[in-house]
Amino acid sequence: MTIQDVNASLALGADGVRSANAGAFGRKALQLIGDLATRFGVLIAFALLWEYGGRLGFLNSAVIPPLSDVIAALRDGLVSGPLKEDLGISLTRAGIAFGAATVIGIPLGLVMGQLPTAEKLIDPLLQLFRQTSALALYPVFILLLGLGETSKVFVIFWASLFPILLATIGGVQEVDGKLIEMARVYGARRLTIFRRVVLPGAVPQIFVGLRLSATTALLMLIAAEMIGANHGVGFQVMNAQYNFQIPLMFASIVLLALLGLAANYAILGLQRRLCRWNSAG
Amino acid sequence: MSATQAALRGEVSIRRLSKAFTLNDRRLDVLKGLNLDIRSGECLVIVGASGSGKTTLLRILAGLESADAGEVDIDGRPVDGVGAERAVIFQEPRLLPWLTVLENVTFGLDIRGWPKGEAKAEARHYIELVGLADFADAYPRQLSGGMAQRVGIARALTVKPEILLLDEPLGALDAMTKIAMQQELSRIWREEKVTMILVTHDLEEAIYLADRVLVLPSNKAQPPRLIDVDLPRPRERSSADFVALREELLAEFGLH
Numbered sequence: 001m002t003i004q005d006v007n008a009s010l011a012l013g014a015d016g017v018r019s020a021n022a023g024a025f026g027r028k029a030l031q032l033i034g035d036l037a038t039r040f041g042v043l044i045a046f047a048l049l050w051e052y053g054g055r056l057g058f059l060n061s062a063v064i065p066p067l068s069d070v071i072a073a074l075r076d077g078l079v080s081g082p083l084k085e086d087l088g089i090s091l092t093r094a095g096i097a098f099g100a101a102t103v104i105g106i107p108l109g110l111v112m113g114q115l116p117t118a119e120k121l122i123d124p125l126l127q128l129f130r131q132t133s134a135l136a137l138y139p140v141f142i143l144l145l146g147l148g149e150t151s152k153v154f155v156i157f158w159a160s161l162f163p164i165l166l167a168t169i170g171g172v173q174e175v176d177g178k179l180i181e182m183a184r185v186y187g188a189r190r191l192t193i194f195r196r197v198v199l200p201g202a203v204p205q206i207f208v209g210l211r212l213s214a215t216t217a218l219l220m221l222i223a224a225e226m227i228g229a230n231h232g233v234g235f236q237v238m239n240a241q242y243n244f245q246i247p248l249m250f251a252s253i254v255l256l257a258l259l260g261l262a263a264n265y266a267i268l269g270l271q272r273r274l275c276r277w278n279s280a281g
Numbered sequence: 282m283s284a285t286q287a288a289l290r291g292e293v294s295i296r297r298l299s300k301a302f303t304l305n306d307r308r309l310d311v312l313k314g315l316n317l318d319i320r321s322g323e324c325l326v327i328v329g330a331s332g333s334g335k336t337t338l339l340r341i342l343a344g345l346e347s348a349d350a351g352e353v354d355i356d357g358r359p360v361d362g363v364g365a366e367r368a369v370i371f372q373e374p375r376l377l378p379w380l381t382v383l384e385n386v387t388f389g390l391d392i393r394g395w396p397k398g399e400a401k402a403e404a405r406h407y408i409e410l411v412g413l414a415d416f417a418d419a420y421p422r423q424l425s426g427g428m429a430q431r432v433g434i435a436r437a438l439t440v441k442p443e444i445l446l447l448d449e450p451l452g453a454l455d456a457m458t459k460i461a462m463q464q465e466l467s468r469i470w471r472e473e474k475v476t477m478i479l480v481t482h483d484l485e486e487a488i489y490l491a492d493r494v495l496v497l498p499s500n501k502a503q504p505p506r507l508i509d510v511d512l513p514r515p516r517e518r519s520s521a522d523f524v525a526l527r528e529e530l531l532a533e534f535g536l537h
Binding site: 176178179181182183184185186187188192196197200201203275277278 | 381421
């Protein structure tokens, strides 16, 4: 850069600053669009393909109706159709089961994680139960608890208990013993160490378990409703297919997918709030 | 407080202290009949090869391990487990990653039931002392190794220990940071007037900081050696006396 160039750019003064700001704004906007394209581009392409696949003749619209029809069916189903009631029933089942798994799994895991002997004794049984498909046990639960709500809620509870329980046990056991020793040096007793060191240290793992459990709960919900229910979103997927209400079937599937996403992001959001230290740059 | 009590603060007396480990069915004497008196306000540095028992000795003084035989008295009272008059600084900073620097430094005071406001004020004082005032609200993962270790030091100082036990506190730091931290430790020791017992394998660090150096032999048939470091402070690493003492210590390890 020559001295003349420097003078010229100095002479630009306020206008130069303003246009530089505008340039920066433009760059930011472009970057935002770029980020959105990277994040959602493939999703949008998928939606467009779904919407126009039938009209362009490479999807059979009778089997895979356009996305707009599915969205319309979803809206109608939720506003005036069966999906509203189904959603309420499904949420109740999954909610009770997931809530019970959380309320039992986390405290039990916190205790077991601190009692190595008890954990060692029970671990083989836990591993066996975990590896036994809850769906395979569903007939047993039906025999024991009947065909009503109890067996459905119980099978969901059973399946979603293990991820949260095992993650909590693991989280407690993985807390750095050196931190516990440090707390001891300052005179912390067992309960204080648990409250100030073990519990916060296990929180990230507990959240991993919560997300796994939520996913499992929704999976089990659908399976249980497909096998032996006459209400619920999972039931509606099968029922709509029997009755050849294909848009309603897809609407139910989309609703289930949205439920899964919502649960995942809700737990993730809670985790971000509770574990700011983990993501602080 | 009477004059005799004041003179007793942070005084350690070690009598016939022994500790052995069993390794592959072989009995390994780590400490054998050790006698040592550590004066109030002194800086004693313990050096020795790996396995010479220097960390074990420090952990026994901290109350984190128990001896097989012998006794340790602090200010005339036998040591039984950890105690409020001692604080330990480990090789790793051991900060709680979910707490900010300020919250980490108040940790010791929290546990001892200090009111929140007073604990914070006290912690801020020591955070300033170790030069981290601008980082009080940072999380440990945002700090460098040297900064994190300084937080650990501040945390230990807040509980006003009579005896500061340091287990290779600068062992994991790079050479530059290490020298800066040695100066800082020397300054803190002078300002806080604590008894400082420090374990290291760095002979230069030992001479820079110590009033006396305890050399623990690997061969337990030999007695441990105590070497006085009579050099004026602040110490000059390149001075003839410093270098001569370093040679003498190297000779203790059979290195010339």
